[in-house]
Amino acid sequence: xxxxxxxxxxxxxxxxxxxxxxxxxxxxxxxxxxxxxxxxxxxxxxxxxxxxxxxxxxxxxxxxxxxxxxxxxxxxxxxxxxxxxxxxxxxxxxxxxxxxxxxxxxxxxxxxxxxxxxxxxxxxxxxxxxxxxxxxxxxxxxxxxxxxxxxxxxxxxxxxxxxxxxxxxxxxxxxxxxxxxxxxxxxxxxxxxxxxxxxxxxxxxxxxxxxxxxxxxxxxxxxxxxxxxxxxxxxxxxxxxxxxxxxxxxxxxxxxxxxxxxxxxxxxxxxxxxxxxxxxxxxxxxxxxxxxxxxxxxxxxxxxxxxxxxxxxxxxxxxxxxxxxxxxxxxxxxxxxxxxx
Ligand code: TXA
Ligand code: MG
Numbered sequence: 001x002x003x004x005x006x007x008x009x010x011x012x013x014x015x016x017x018x019x020x021x022x023x024x025x026x027x028x029x030x031x032x033x034x035x036x037x038x039x040x041x042x043x044x045x046x047x048x049x050x051x052x053x054x055x056x057x058x059x060x061x062x063x064x065x066x067x068x069x070x071x072x073x074x075x076x077x078x079x080x081x082x083x084x085x086x087x088x089x090x091x092x093x094x095x096x097x098x099x100x101x102x103x104x105x106x107x108x109x110x111x112x113x114x115x116x117x118x119x120x121x122x123x124x125x126x127x128x129x130x131x132x133x134x135x136x137x138x139x140x141x142x143x144x145x146x147x148x149x150x151x152x153x154x155x156x157x158x159x160x161x162x163x164x165x166x167x168x169x170x171x172x173x174x175x176x177x178x179x180x181x182x183x184x185x186x187x188x189x190x191x192x193x194x195x196x197x198x199x200x201x202x203x204x205x206x207x208x209x210x211x212x213x214x215x216x217x218x219x220x221x222x223x224x225x226x227x228x229x230x231x232x233x234x235x236x237x238x239x240x241x242x243x244x245x246x247x248x249x250x251x252x253x254x255x256x257x258x259x260x261x262x263x264x265x266x267x268x269x270x271x272x273x274x275x276x277x278x279x280x281x282x283x284x285x286x287x288x289x290x291x292x293x294x295x296x297x298x299x300x301x302x303x304x305x306x307x308x309x310x311x312x313x314x315x316x317x318x319x320x321x322x323x324x325x326x327x328x329x330x331x332x333x334x335x336x337x338x339x340x341x
Pocket of ligand 1: 131
């Protein structure tokens with residue numbers, strides 16, 4: 001793809017600037033991974049803490065030797081099965097990329113994205129690109145160019161706009177430097193899918209109910225968060241959950257609060273029937289429970305919408321944690337800072 005916008009973006013990257021581009025998960029903010037100055041610009045534009053390492057994006061597996069000495073057998077199997085795609089592998093680095101890109105760690109996070117624009121850009125600039133999600137640190141990741149502009153306008157050299165991204169939540173981060181391999185961040189490729197290819201995989205204990213420090217530096221921050229405090233509402237089944245959410249919503253409305261409700265198309269009618277219609281209730285529908293991929297795709301956009309409607313509190317329905325549901329719930333739990341009903 002030799003679109004003039006790609007050529008221009010590639011030229012900016014080669015001159016050390018940072019550019020936002022679409023991937024199949026979320027928009028990334030790319031910079032030359034071999035340039036400390038470019039990497040500094042990424043951290044500055046995002047307001048990202050410097051101890052949080054970046055994922056390095058490659059065009060093709062043939063470039064792995066730029067970043068690592070050895071590609072373990074498990075990595076080869078996973079690359080064959082899922083790559084290009086929403087999977088990031090943590091491998092032992094060869095120390096060549098800018099040290100600030102890995103926050104001084106000896107390991108390196110590698111991802112080969114599966115989006116035609118990302119691929120064209122990587123091929124055109126010929127550089128490994130350090131690229132975190134293109135949001136201000138702490139905000140929901142961007143799934144449209146509009147989200148990127150809302151967060152980073154005036155702070156970056158350019159944006160490639162290719163409309164909405166597909167998966168909607170970030171890649172799965174899998175640490176292959178430990179045995180058995182460990183999922184540090186659930187994402188576009190599920191634990192079940194990975195285990196089918198390489199056998200047993202563990203989940204970073206910090207992703208469960210235990211209170212322990214996560215191994216992936218970025219996972220310790222409150223993240224993915226809309227402006228208003230968000231509470232996750234759970235229940236033994238969907239009906240119980242919705243009844244519980246409606247009771248809490250009515251209580252907050254009586255206190256004079258503006259509330260946001262995050263549900264799916266299946267829940268719209270229920271809340272319309274159970275909560276008195278009012279300008280102080282904003283209901284957002286996020287895909288369909290019957291298709292968790294649709295929930296993942298819309299999640300960040302719907303969380304951002306609550307900022308425009310200026311609600312005081314958001315009540316979000318919990319989702320099952322199977323397949324991509326694990327990534328959805330991980331992001332909601334982070335957005336909630338652990339608050340649950
Ligand atoms: O889908 C994605 O992965 C998107 C698109 C743009 O590719 N990128 C993304 O990057 O989500 P970011 O920076 O928002 O998240 C990277 C995560 C962070 O949690 C970071 O701490 C972790 O990967 N990470 C990066 N390098 C690591 C390393 N060497 N060891 C452990 N965790 C690492
Ligand atoms: Mg991010």
